Amino acid sequence: MYSRPAIERNPNSVPSTPLPLALANLLLRPAFGSRRTPDQVFDRLLADAGQAEGDESFVDDFRFLLRCWAGAANLTPVGWASARAHVRGQLANRARIRRLIAEHPAIEREPIERPVFVVGLPRTATTLAHAVLSLSDEHRCPLLWELLTPDLHTSPRQRRGAIATGRRMVRGTNLFAPRFRDIHPMVAEGPEECTFALPHAQMPLSQALITQYADWYYQRDFVPDYRHLKQVYQVLQYGRPRRRWVLKSPMHIQNLDALLAVFPDATLVWTHRDPVTVVASFCSLIEHGMAVSTHPVDLHGIGATWLDALSRSMARGLAARAALPRESLVDVPYSWLGADPATGVPKLYAAVGARWTDADAARLPGVVARPRGSRPHRYDLSRYGLARADVENAFADYNALRAEVDRA
Known part of the structure; x- marks a missing residue:
């Protein structure tokens, strides 16, 4: 049963801007005017990153993204710097991956066998499921630093x-968004999600209101993105001992068809939780992340945007689920990890x-414990202009599935 956590005296108050973020916006203001000429900015980023022959479509998609991002409402100087850094990083990683494959053709023959993908709505313990599966010495989880700059690291x-x-x-991130x-x-040295390596993920949409890009994003074919993702893991595996990859991202739930087209022998670990709690918690995460790049933040806009996005993702996930072989799917109720991990994780x-070993069990308490010094995460649907009925109506089909999972 969902119970409303305690909140501050004024639930609709917006946290003040952290001093480091305010200073960064002042320092970056001189470069803020370049958002009026995004194509020129993009050309400079592309010249720095390089471009592989025949990669025009990939490049054009990111030119489009930067154009859209430049026109985002209430974008700050830090937000514009973040947009440029995101595009620069994606272009540079793509050029590096293509160059490495050209120099070492055997990379593309690296088998990514029987990978495990943790999927599900955000805030359903996908991160915790990923972390506990990373305990095994037989598993390989990508680390954040590897995803940010995939390379052979020789x-x-x-x-x-x-x-x-x-x-x-x-x-x-911790300096500009202390509550994040x-x-x-x-x-940096811990397991992280595929979102950082996928060319087009929801990360830009979590930083700014980019309506034109969002419309394009939800209609695109993601198979090329998952082919690129596979190449990233082939690069990270090349020349190293082969272990079973354990991968994770909540956004996979909306792209299961594309994922399985590229990773046909994947096992999907689908985590579940009450969507009322999920939406409230995720809107809070979006608020704290978006406040770095956007000012002021539209709280009710966050609620409306992400209720639609998450329910749309779930509808696509449920449609793809109907065609999945049962043996490729593992449903994980929230209680397995949230209430009794010592029993749930071995299952x-x-x-x-x-294999679940005594060594894995000994390391489990350190993985499931809250980070030292962290504060409780408090959130409330009403802060984002939403009510329980809004969420339950949007996720009626999913709640029916969740009831089946809980009974099983």
């Missing part, structure tokens, strides 16, 4: 530089065909 110096990049990203670490803590391992 030298210690190159590796140290990539890790340092990941640490700067985490420090910047209480909601979704990140560690999860057995369901995906993995």
